[in-house]
Amino acid sequence: MIAPRLTVAAVVERNGRFLLVEERVDGELVFNQPAGHLEYGEDVAAGAARETREETGWHLRPEAIVGLYLWRVPGATTHILRTLVCGSAEAPDGEPELDAEIVATHWLDYEAIRERAHRLRSPLVLRGIDDYLAGRRHPLDLFRRLPADAA
Numbered sequence: 001m002i003a004p005r006l007t008v009a010a011v012v013e014r015n016g017r018f019l020l021v022e023e024r025v026d027g028e029l030v031f032n033q034p035a036g037h038l039e040y041g042e043d044v045a046a047g048a049a050r051e052t053r054e055e056t057g058w059h060l061r062p063e064a065i066v067g068l069y070l071w072r073v074p075g076a077t078t079h080i081l082r083t084l085v086c087g088s089a090e091a092p093d094g095e096p097e098l099d100a101e102i103v104a105t106h107w108l109d110y111e112a113i114r115e116r117a118h119r120l121r122s123p124l125v126l127r128g129i130d131d132y133l134a135g136r137r138h139p140l141d142l143f144r145r146l147p148a149d150a151a
Contacts, residue, residue: 002070002079005079006083007081008051009034009048009124009128010048010060011066011085011086011128012033012052012060013132014107016110018107018108018109018113019052020033020107020113021106022105023101023102024103031113031119033084034048034058035082043140043143044083044143045140049087052089055098057093057096059090059091060085060087060089061087061088062086062140063086063140064086064087064137064138065083065086065137065143066128066131067084068082069081069127071122082128083143110133113129
């Protein structure tokens with residue numbers, strides 16, 4: 001049985017550059033989209049907006065779901081189910097206080113991201129950008145959260 005960890009991520013593009021975070025994971029510096037676990041009571045749009053704000057300071061306005069991705073972490077039994085949301089973003093208000101594991105934020109063009117492929121946290125990063133550039137978009141209500149007492 002697979003019990004994947006549900007995560008949300010954001011792809012934010014501005015003038016041909018993509019917002020990425022450089023973060024420390026298991027002692028290594030890697031690049032990732034703003035991403036994290038969905039919190040109790042959140043829908044994916046709100047979760048992606050929150051993660052983007054916490055990790056970059058930018059204020060995401062979710063517009064669509066790019067895709068849903070199931071990935072098994074190499075060498076582990078852990079599976080990740082990532083929902084990738086795209087949208088526009090407004091700049092931070094002042095100097096943002098970022099999550100502790102975030103070392104820096106970057107706006108990188110596609111080639112710069114490809115050049116760092118060996119330093120991406122997972123293949124989900126580049127695959128999501130490729131799908132975004134291919135125009136994949138689904139309505140935000142593709143992911144529906146039902147109340148606990150729904151019949």
